[in-house]
Amino acid sequence: MQTPVTANTAVSVPRRQKPLWRRFLAQWQVQLMIFPALIFIFIFNYIPMYGVLMAFQDYSLFKGFFGSTWAGFKHFEMFFNSPDFFRVIRNTIVISLLKLVINFPAPILLALMLNEVRNLAFKKIIQTISYLPHFLSWVIVSGFTISILSVDNGSLNISLQALGLIDKPINFLSLPEYFWGIIVTTNLWKEIGFATIVYLAAIAGVNPSLYEAASIDGASKFKQIFLITLPSITPVIIIFLILNIGSLLNAGFDDLLLLGRSAMLRDVAEVIDTYAYRIGIINNRFSYAAAVGLFKAVISVGLLTMANFLARRAGTSLW
Amino acid sequence: MKLSSGDKTLQTFIYFFLVLLGLATLYPFWNSAVISFNLGLDTAKGGITFWPRAFTLDNYKIVFQNDRIIDAFAISLLRTAAGTVISIFFTAIFAYGLSVKGVIGKKFYMIFAIITMYFSGGLIPFYLLNRELGLMDTFWVMVIPTAVSVWNMIIFRTFFMGLPDGLEESAKIDGASTFGIFFKIVFPLSGPVLATLSLFTAVYHWNDWFTATIFINDAKLYPIQTLLQQIMNSNTMSEQLSIASQGSGAATDALSRMQSVTSKSLTMATMMVATIPIVLVYPFVQRFFVKGVLIGSLKE
Numbered sequence: 001m002q003t004p005v006t007a008n009t010a011v012s013v014p015r016r017q018k019p020l021w022r023r024f025l026a027q028w029q030v031q032l033m034i035f036p037a038l039i040f041i042f043i044f045n046y047i048p049m050y051g052v053l054m055a056f057q058d059y060s061l062f063k064g065f066f067g068s069t070w071a072g073f074k075h076f077e078m079f080f081n082s083p084d085f086f087r088v089i090r091n092t093i094v095i096s097l098l099k100l101v102i103n104f105p106a107p108i109l110l111a112l113m114l115n116e117v118r119n120l121a122f123k124k125i126i127q128t129i130s131y132l133p134h135f136l137s138w139v140i141v142s143g144f145t146i147s148i149l150s151v152d153n154g155s156l157n158i159s160l161q162a163l164g165l166i167d168k169p170i171n172f173l174s175l176p177e178y179f180w181g182i183i184v185t186t187n188l189w190k191e192i193g194f195a196t197i198v199y200l201a202a203i204a205g206v207n208p209s210l211y212e213a214a215s216i217d218g219a220s221k222f223k224q225i226f227l228i229t230l231p232s233i234t235p236v237i238i239i240f241l242i243l244n245i246g247s248l249l250n251a252g253f254d255d256l257l258l259l260g261r262s263a264m265l266r267d268v269a270e271v272i273d274t275y276a277y278r279i280g281i282i283n284n285r286f287s288y289a290a291a292v293g294l295f296k297a298v299i300s301v302g303l304l305t306m307a308n309f310l311a312r313r314a315g316t317s318l319w
Numbered sequence: 320m321k322l323s324s325g326d327k328t329l330q331t332f333i334y335f336f337l338v339l340l341g342l343a344t345l346y347p348f349w350n351s352a353v354i355s356f357n358l359g360l361d362t363a364k365g366g367i368t369f370w371p372r373a374f375t376l377d378n379y380k381i382v383f384q385n386d387r388i389i390d391a392f393a394i395s396l397l398r399t400a401a402g403t404v405i406s407i408f409f410t411a412i413f414a415y416g417l418s419v420k421g422v423i424g425k426k427f428y429m430i431f432a433i434i435t436m437y438f439s440g441g442l443i444p445f446y447l448l449n450r451e452l453g454l455m456d457t458f459w460v461m462v463i464p465t466a467v468s469v470w471n472m473i474i475f476r477t478f479f480m481g482l483p484d485g486l487e488e489s490a491k492i493d494g495a496s497t498f499g500i501f502f503k504i505v506f507p508l509s510g511p512v513l514a515t516l517s518l519f520t521a522v523y524h525w526n527d528w529f530t531a532t533i534f535i536n537d538a539k540l541y542p543i544q545t546l547l548q549q550i551m552n553s554n555t556m557s558e559q560l561s562i563a564s565q566g567s568g569a570a571t572d573a574l575s576r577m578q579s580v581t582s583k584s585l586t587m588a589t590m591m592v593a594t595i596p597i598v599l600v601y602p603f604v605q606r607f608f609v610k611g612v613l614i615g616s617l618k619e
Contacts, residue, residue: 024423029497030416034428037413040467041432048440048448065447110340113333122334128605129341135597135608137526139548143590144347146555147354147583153365155350173555189344197612221326254529258548262555273442280443281533293441301437 055291061284068287075291084275092271095251098184100244106188107195108237112225114196115203130193138254145186145259149173173259176268183255183269198240202233238314246307249300253277272296348594351587355379359584378588387538387546388589394458395525395542395593402462402524407517409466411509414475415501432469449534460534461527461542471516474611478512479505515611518604525596543593550589554582 017023024031055075057068079085110130117123133141148155149172157169172178210228219227251271260269270278272292280289349369354362358373366372382388413432417425439445445464454460482505490500506513528544535541541549 020423027419027422027497030419030422031424033412033497033501034416034422037409037467037472038428038431040409040463041435041469043452044445044448044464044467045435045439048444049438050440051444051448052440054444054447059447064451113337116330116333117337118330122337126337126341128602129344131605131608132598132601133344135522135526135601136594137528137544139526139528139544139551140590140594143547143551143586144351146551147351147587148347150583152583153362153367155346155368158366158368189347192340193344194612197609201613220323221329257529261552276442277533281446286443286447290441290443293443297439297441304437 052290052294052297054287055294057287059287059290061286071287075288076295078288079292079295084270087267088270088272088275091268092249092251095180095183095256095271096248098180099187099252100248102184103188103191103195104241104244106192108199108233110192111196111199111203112229114200115229116221116225127193127196130196132193133190134194136190138258141186141190142255142258145182146173149182174262174264176265179260179265179268182259183252186259187252187255198236199233202236203229206232235314239311242307242311242314246304247300248303249296348598352591354584355587355591357584359582362584378584379592381585382588382592387541388543388592390539391541391543391546392592394540395544398458398461398542399521399524402465403517403521405462406466406468406471406520407513410468410471410516411475411506411513412501413467414472415479415505417472418476418479419497432472435469446533454534456535456537456540458540461524461530464530465523468520471520474516475509475512478509482508511607511610514604515607518607519611522597543589547586547589547593550582550586554586557582 018026051065054065054068056070056072057065058071058074059065059068063069114123114126117126149157151157151169151171151173154169154172156172157166160166161169170178172182206229210232211224214224214228249272251273253273256269256271256274257277260266260274273296276289276292276296279285279292350367353369353371354367355378356374356376357367357371358375359378361367361373416422417428422428449455449460449464454463486504486508487500490504495503526544528542528548531541531545532548535545538546538549
């Protein structure tokens with residue numbers, strides 16, 4: 001394919017471009033629209049990235065970042081050898097996996113059910129109700145949880161007692177064995193509805209003739225769900241699953257902080273993020289907490305890169 | 320189309336399940352509202368579930384006469400307004416700049432922005448940075464650090480790039496400047512995406528309690544969510560204390576229980592006040608939220 005190329009260059013006489021800085025000045029208005037945001041990003045995202053080097057220092061508030069002495073990997077070693085390490089990693093992974101195993105498939109099931117509803121007004125009402133908790137703050141949601149699970153006349157204790165299942169009210173919120181269940185259920189309550197939106201959109205894109213053909217062949221609705229709807233939305237499910245795995249170390253923050261703050265629950269409630277917060281900002285051990293945060297960030301970047309790579313191979317990516 | 324008996328069973332099960340889910344979603348709201356309308360001392364006797372037993376507006380009267388709560392409500396409104404306007408403005412002009420053809424350095428700017436979605440310094444350096452910048456104990460710490468959202472920028476940019484090129488070119492021929500094109504042509508055309516992203520940003524600002532928890536010590540600057548969280552925290556502590564003190568004398572126990580339950584009614588009333596703005600606007604803006612999620616996931 002040599003000839004067309006040479007022919008083209010012969011026709012189009014290369015125009016001399018103005019120098020870069022002249023062109024840059026000529027488009028100063030566009031550049032001016034971009035720059036404020038770049039400065040914001042530089043200050044609030046890049047400086048903290050650089051600041052994370054304090055994990056290798058003995059940072060002191062009085063000496064500041066440039067005055068503090070370097071400490072090498074001391075804080076990392078301290079974290080790896082501390083008794084907190086195992087507990088915090090275990091909680092992060094367990095809570096994250098529980099959320100993945102239960103709260104990831106639940107909205108898919110709900111979307112499949114909503115899709116079978118023929119009464120559109122009813123469907124609309126259920127959707128409106130189930131999306132609502134997504135927009136409430138975790139403070140409110142934790143308030144609901146605390147109120148309902150309260151040992152002091154909480155609705156759950158009242159109901160269980162009325163049904164004769166328990167004799168004495170249970171203090172659900174301060175017993176470690178209930179904590180993971182409470183976190184998973186609360187998250188489910190908050191997000192199950194809203195998470196159906198994407199799946200419902202995917203289901204809406206399924207070719208209707210597939211269902212017609214299936215019902216002519218005598219396939220029951222139940223069969224159609226599993227043989228048509230579910231396989232049709234599998235690509236979407238896979239993408240979301242991959243992205244979820246990419247954020248495996250994000251076990252949650254607000255929910256764990258608000259419902260698991262009591263010291264009695266620390267053994268089951270504290271994850272990497274809430275641990276870094278407690279050690280760093282409440283106890284002022286900045287360098288140690290920054291090391292904990294950096295440890296998590298490094299693994300997270302690895303997971304996210306891997307997830308994005310997988311998603312790209314599966315046909316789409318995060319950007 | 321006639322349904323087979325198996326399909327009918329399935330339908331019945333689905334309707335039953337969905338009704339149950341709807342009730343389970345609404346119950347916490349309902350129960351909290353009921354407690355907030357019930358006399359605190361009566362609530363302490365227990366058994367309040369679906370209906371107030373001793374109806375009263377006293378809890379709300381106390382809440383609305385409490386200066387701290389009123390101030391916190393005002394701070395929340397202010398921060399939501401300021402935070403949304405500032406964030407949407409800077410993010411939108413940023414996105415537009417990056418959507419214009421032939422911008423020098425565009426690729427670099429994009430990478431510069433997108434890297435922040437992968438890497439972050441984490442909470443501690445971010446916290447110390449804001450301290451160094453003197454943002455501690457200021458209203459602006461709730462507004463400035465989150466002013467640019469890369470995620471929203473990408474959504475805005477995708478939308479701007481989808482606008483027909485002809486619009487901008489004809490405006491350019493008419494001699495319009497880049498600013499002119501953006502504010503007079505592109506901005507007015509961005510209604511849906513603008514509404515969607517503004518709503519998400521506003522909800523974030525209304526609901527965020529953590530920023531003020533770590534950056535603000537001055538209780539006068541607390542937004543409603545942070546104040547509410549502190550009230551709830553002290554309630555839980557007093558409740559746990561009263562449980563722990565059981566057996567240390569029936570009288571003191573009954574007293575502390577009574578206090579904790581009375582404050583429970585007040586907490587519920589405050590919670591309702593903090594929730595109402597969301598519940599009120601929600602039905603009107605629901606379609607925007609749905610649209611927003613779908614725009615976002617198209618990007619994914």
